[in-house]
Amino acid sequence: METTQISKQETFIGKEDLLNHWLGHRNLTRRVIEKFPEKELFEFSVEGMRPFSDMVKELLSIATPGLSGIVKRAEEPFSHDMNMTTKAELLAQWDKETPKIIDLYNQIPAEDFSKPFNLFGEYNFPIKDNILYFIDNEVHHRAQGYVYLRALGIEPPFFWER
């Protein structure tokens, strides 16, 4: 019923364009990681919040594992525990994930985007909403990184440059 209804809708954005939109955001997030001094990336935070490195680890633990879960329909829980302690390691991992994200995303048939999936065994939403959540969550945490940079007296990259 839901699926039928959605498939009747006119298109807002196509499959390929949405991937490119996400990859543009990932480029910007990478530049935000680069802007952090090594120590502050792992230690600085605003009260009650995590350092930006922990947010980046969260993003890494969601994107590829989430897409992999969608492709395999595997509802395994995610883990944010990642043993990375330097900016270079975070950036290397960030880059390593990019081709995996592209490959996994492209394996999702477009007709599946409106189908529900219980992501990580916990978030039961249409697959397109799961993917939009990956992107929104990245924009959300990256923006918190912007505030950290400002608080450290560092000019962040322009938001509209992807």
Add this chain to the structure above:
Amino acid sequence: METTQISKQETFIGKEDLLNHWLGHRNLTRRVIEKFPEKELFEFSVEGMRPFSDMVKELLSIATPGLSGIVKRAEEPFSHDMNMTTKAELLAQWDKETPKIIDLYNQIPAEDFSKPFNLFGEYNFPIKDNILYFIDNEVHHRAQGYVYLRALGIEPPFFWER
């Protein structure tokens, strides 16, 4: 050429679903505004940044005027100057914009989403990218509001609740 290419793509998300996605974000942003104490909404900021009220005014000055520009193909510059000095005024304006956003968005023919438009006479991108920018920019500034709330010792709303 570009348009032809895009129209061949399979759908990621439909027109109606994207609007609902945005409206969900607007609900959450409204709850973030509500969480701020009156004084801090207009005065608190992290060094070099604006108070959250100014970011909200920016969002208000982009959404309806941007959609209106798209619908009328009017490339007028935007103005962030808005004479609102209380939380109640900001919230009232936020609510007043909602039906306008719905009405204007629904006036955009789906085949136009891939067509370029020079938004505010300044940002020449496909219309869908302009609209995604409105949403991303809202998520971005709202997340900065989250950090302000944390810095003020206030628990922000859950990010995933729309």
